[in-house]
Amino acid sequence: xxxxxxxxxxxxxxxxxxxxxxxxxxxxxxxxxxxxxxxxxxxxxxxxxxxxxxxxxxxxxxxxxxxxxxxxxxxxxxxxxxxxxxxxxxxxxxxxxxxxxxxxxxxxxxxxxxxxxxxxxxxxxxxxxxxxxxxxxxxxxxxxxxxxxxxxxxxxxxxxxxxxxxxxxxxxxxxxxxxxxxxxxxxxxxxxxxxxxxxxxxxxxxxxxxxxxxxxxxxxxxxxxxxxxxxxxxxxxxxxxxxxxxxxxxxxxxxxxxxxxxxxxxxxxxxxxxxxxxxxxxxxxxxxxxxxxxxxxxxxxxxxxxxxxxxxxxxxxxxxxxxxxxxxxxxxxxxxxxxxxxxxxxxxxxxxxxxxxxxxxxxxxxxxxxxxxxxxxxxxxxxxxxxxxxxxxxxxxxxxxxxxxxxxxxxxxxxxxxxxxxxxxxxxxxxxxxxxxxxxxxxxxxxxxxxxxxxxx
Numbered sequence: 001x002x003x004x005x006x007x008x009x010x011x012x013x014x015x016x017x018x019x020x021x022x023x024x025x026x027x028x029x030x031x032x033x034x035x036x037x038x039x040x041x042x043x044x045x046x047x048x049x050x051x052x053x054x055x056x057x058x059x060x061x062x063x064x065x066x067x068x069x070x071x072x073x074x075x076x077x078x079x080x081x082x083x084x085x086x087x088x089x090x091x092x093x094x095x096x097x098x099x100x101x102x103x104x105x106x107x108x109x110x111x112x113x114x115x116x117x118x119x120x121x122x123x124x125x126x127x128x129x130x131x132x133x134x135x136x137x138x139x140x141x142x143x144x145x146x147x148x149x150x151x152x153x154x155x156x157x158x159x160x161x162x163x164x165x166x167x168x169x170x171x172x173x174x175x176x177x178x179x180x181x182x183x184x185x186x187x188x189x190x191x192x193x194x195x196x197x198x199x200x201x202x203x204x205x206x207x208x209x210x211x212x213x214x215x216x217x218x219x220x221x222x223x224x225x226x227x228x229x230x231x232x233x234x235x236x237x238x239x240x241x242x243x244x245x246x247x248x249x250x251x252x253x254x255x256x257x258x259x260x261x262x263x264x265x266x267x268x269x270x271x272x273x274x275x276x277x278x279x280x281x282x283x284x285x286x287x288x289x290x291x292x293x294x295x296x297x298x299x300x301x302x303x304x305x306x307x308x309x310x311x312x313x314x315x316x317x318x319x320x321x322x323x324x325x326x327x328x329x330x331x332x333x334x335x336x337x338x339x340x341x342x343x344x345x346x347x348x349x350x351x352x353x354x355x356x357x358x359x360x361x362x363x364x365x366x367x368x369x370x371x372x373x374x375x376x377x378x379x380x381x382x383x384x385x386x387x388x389x390x391x392x393x394x395x396x397x398x399x400x401x402x403x404x405x406x407x408x409x410x411x412x413x414x415x416x417x418x419x420x421x422x423x424x425x426x427x428x429x430x431x432x433x434x435x436x437x438x439x440x441x442x443x444x445x446x447x448x449x450x451x452x453x454x455x456x457x
Contacts, residue, residue, distance in 0.1 A: 053078045053223075054446045057307050060317035061324025062087070062106025064350075064429075068317075069113040071435040073221075075443055080225040080307040081110050084327040085207070086238040086284070089252035091132075091190040095198045098183045099176060100235050102207055102228065104197040106324075110226050111211070112193060115218035122219060124157030128166065129193035129218070140187035147192060148174050154192075165217060166196060173199030205233055208303075229328040231301040238327055239285040239295075241377070244277040249285060255323040255356055272355050279322045279356060279368075281377040282330060297382075300331040308337045313446050316369055316392070318348045318433065322356045326372040332382060335373035339390040344449050346394045346442070351401035351423060351431030363409035366392055370413075389414025396441055398423035401431045419445070 053076040058065060062083060072079060085102035087093075092105035112130050116122040131147075131154055133140035146152040148170045155163055173195045177185040193214075200210035208231055215226070230236060238251040248254050257272050286294040308314065316325055328334065338345065347369065349362055357365070366388050371377065373391050374384040394417040397405055407418060422437035 054312040054450060055307075055310070056080070056313045056315055056442075056446075057082060057304075057311040058315045058317050059325050059328045060110075060315075061319045062109035064319030064324070064432075065317040066109060066113050067426075067432065068435045068438060069110070071439045073114075075439045077221040078223045080227055080304070080311065081114075082227050082229050082304050082307075082328050083107050083110060084238070084251075084324065085228045085230055085232070086236045086251050086323075086327055088237070088250050089256060089258065091188075091194055093252070094186055094190070095194060096235055098180050098185050099198055099202060101198070101201055102230070102232055102234065102236055104201065104207070104210070105191065105194055107211060107226055107228060108191065108193040108197050108214070111214050111218055111220060114220045114224050114226065116220070120157055121159055121162070124154075125162055125166070125217065128154045128158060129196060129214075131192045133187050133190045133192075135189050137186055137188045140190060144187045144190065162217065169196050169199035169203065169213075171199075172203050176202050201233070207231060207233060225303070225307065227301055227304050227307070229301055229304055229331065230298045231303070232298065235287040236298065237285045237287045238282060238323065240282045240322060241280045242275060242277045243280045246276055251323045251327075254279070254282075255320050255354075274358055275355060278359075281371065282322050282326050283378065284327075284330075295378075297332060300333050304328075305333060305337060308334070308341070311343065312450065313344045313346065313442070314338060314341065315442075316345075316347045318350045320354065320356055321350070321365060321368055326368065329369060329372040330375060330378070332375070335375065335384050335386065335391070338373060339384070339386045344394055344445055345392050346396060346445065347392050348433065348438070349395060349397045349401065349403055349405070351398040351403070351433070352429060353402060357403075360403060361409065362395060362397065362403055362405040363413060365403070366395075366410065366413050366415065387414055393417060394419065394445060396421050396433075396438065398431050398433045 055078040056076065057080040059082050083106045085104070085107070087103040087105050088096060090105065092103045095101075096103055108129075112126060115126045115129075117126060133143050143152065147154060148167065150163065150167055158166070170192070176199065177183075197210050197214060200213050201207050204210060204213075207228055211226055211228070220226070237249065238254070240248050240254050242248070252258065284296050284298055286296050319325060347365060349365060350357065353360065370386070370388040370391055374386055375382050392415055395405075395410065395415055397403075397418060397420050399420050399422055401423065405418065410416075410418060419441055421441045422434040423431050424434045426432045
């Protein structure tokens with residue numbers, strides 16, 4: 001049986017105070033986790049929530065906002081990071097191709113950024129789970145076997161409990177891809193963290209349970225949540241419709257098209273050809289059956305909905321507008337809750353254009369987010385008619401960014417608070433927010449809206 005290759009797992013669960021699962025209860029793992037923890041998607045240690053800190057919910061992808069995460073921890077750890085699970089590029093695509101299921105790359109990337117680094121062992125675990133294999137397929141496979149057999153130097157500094165826990169799920173991942181004899185797996189540029197995530201997800205048959213385990217192993221603060229916008233064990237495919245009627249299938253094909261499914265994805269300044277016209281909307285497409293252009297309507301993660309109802313501030317992060325942020329906004333129920341909230345709703349404007357937003361003004365970003373939340377171009381019975389100001393009331397702009405900001409256009413949309421924030425130049429992507437200045441701006445903004453009896457620290 002496949003479970004026999006995971007001999008050390010039960011004792012390791014006890015070591016880490018994780019629930020113990022037999023093969024008969026594995027499919028019910030998530031209900032067990034929920035009984036122990038109301039927020040299974042990312043809780044790690046039972047530390048009390050710092051009540052004095054403000055709470056944020058951030059819609060983002062797995063790359064652009066990562067540069068802010070470290071500094072954000074100094075402001076508040078009460079952050080719900082909401083991420084899409086529709087990425088289909090790089091090693092994530094290879095995992096989905098062979099094992100199916102949702103994409104975990106963005107979630108793994110954010111969890112690593114939130115991981116503890118206070119001890120040498122924590123750093124060693126982070127380096128292991130953040131490691132990528134060589135591009136050369138043969139070298140990658142050889143190094144992978146060294147890692148999964150516990151002989152690689154990356155295991156140095158990782159104690160036996162953590163080593164056995166991590167290795168058990170890497171072994172399980174290896175077991176699963178070997179069972180797919182018709183699909184030869186390519187390890188080129190593969191992420192060890194993605195392999196660990198995939199092994200845990202398949203074992204538990206639950207993405208939430210995999211995140212919970214990863215968070216325990218990485219010692220993420222209990223009040224920091226990493227939430228897939230859709231809690232599913234199925235594959236999700238993102239599509240987009242352009243203004244000229246063209247339909248593009250696949251997140252990577254929309255944002256960073258490459259030559260071949262294992263080609264490197266360049267998420268910096270891209271030389272990809274321009275789209276034939278602007279993106280009108282993004283939506284989810286059927287991943288199975290003959291009619292692959294059929295639109296589907298997955299339900300949002302209930303944990304995301306709960307957080308949206310209660311956080312002190314909602315943030316739309318910088319990054320790929322239509323493939324990182326909008327996939328989380330088009331789900332039925334998201335726009336309804338956000339429009340009902342009176343808290344700060346902040347858009348972090350990109351510093352540069354990309355393939356998705358060529359020629360955009362700041363007001364175009366606002367329109368795109370409004371259309372996504374209103375589901376303007378979807379089925380008429382699912383559409384909302386809310387104004388832009390119901391979704392965004394503040395715009396933070398990186399100084400010297402290349403996106404034109406027309407204050408009058410924003411005022412016409414009902415957005416009157418536009419704050420310029422210091423920026424830095426990133427050699428890969430151009431102008432980006434200076435992280436410390438951005439956190440200070442959020443601190444000042446949220447502080448003005450917090451109750452007077454709550455001190456923001």
